[in-house]
Every structure is written in structure tokens, then in C-alpha cells.
Amino acid sequence: KAGVTQTPRYLIKTRGQQVTLSCSPISGHRSVSWYQQTPGQGLQFLFEYFSETQRNKGNFPGRFSGRQFSNSRSEMNVSTLELGDSALYLCASSFGDTTGELFFGEGSRLTVL
């Protein structure tokens, strides 16, 4: 069974640009969560989607948005990039509705110059 797939793996952007990251969950998993990981803050919850609905959102500005498609694939978008958005963005999928057992992709490493 294929794992969680995230694309692109690495990307470099400049301040003010926007970026879209993609996540394909494990087949059969309907919940997709997104996290930002930085050395100082650790893993910070961005949002979680289930059956195309955003059920939870973390404390990030409105520049961070996401969506989920009918095939459970998810995208997140960051607009008007800032230097502080440089981070590893991790997507995780889960089979159950509220299990908390997450399977992570390898992440998308974003560098903002």
C-alpha cells in the first residue's frame, strides 16, 4: 500500500509570492491534516479535512488555506509569503474519524528568500 505522497519535496520562493502544496493520502484514508514544522516551534497544527470539510483550524493567519477534493487528496496554499514561512510542511492522513493515529508524508520543504 502506497504511503502519503507530498509534492513538491523542495521549493524556493521569494517574499510576496504564493505557493501550493499537494498531498495524496493513503488509499482509504479520508482525514488529512497539515502541520508546519520549524526548529523553534516544533510541529504546529494548521488544519484538518475530512470528506472535503475543514473540521479544525490552528492558529495561523488567513494567508494559510487549504482544501480537500472528493478523492481525499488535499492542497494547502500560502499567499503573500514571508521569510518566517520557511519550514517543513507535513501532511498526515488517518483512516478513522477521530483516532489521532497519523501517517505522515515526507514533507515539502519551503524556503522563502
Added chain:
Amino acid sequence: QKEVEQNSGPLSVPEGAIASLNCTYSDRGSQSFFWYRQYSGKSPELIMSIYSNGDKEDGRFTAQLNKASQYVSLLIRDSQPSDSATYLCAALSGGYQKVTFGTGTKLQVIP
């Protein structure tokens, strides 16, 4: 105050010893707790889940939960150099799949 707190370490133990990793949480509504392991340059992977007070054993790993003290721990017996990684404590809180992570404890197992 962070919702899930861990000592960042590093925690150094000799090979074959017991490594003890600790975590506290602030949300009394949290019901489910997890330990994830993250090797350097890799993504986190789930190694243990615990849902009720007491101990849960899986091979060399034992997770312990004390809801009254809001305390979770992970014991690794017969530590191996391959156990060297950052261990993330996490709690399911805020409903649905909102999993909150601690900042992790770096474990170094010295051969």
C-alpha cells in the same frame, strides 16, 4: 503555556539501558495520547498509542498514562543506537483529528 510539554534533551543513555521520556499536557479533555518517533531528516512515525490510565507494552516500548497527574511517559528497554531519534509526545484534543504535539525530546543512545 504549551498544551503538550516535553524536555527537549538531549537525553543520553548507554546501549542496553532503559530510556525514560516524559510529557505533561494541559487539556484535561484530552483522551488519547501518542508517541511518535522522528529520525533526523525524516517525518514522524507513530510508535505507541495509549487511551486509558496505566501501562501499555509493545515489545521494548512501554507507554504510561496518568490522567490525574496529566502525565504521559515512554520507556524504552534495552536501548539500541538505532533508537536515537527525537520522540514526540502528542495528544488528541479539540475534537476530531486535532493532534497537538510537544516539541520533542532528543534521545541519544551511546554504543
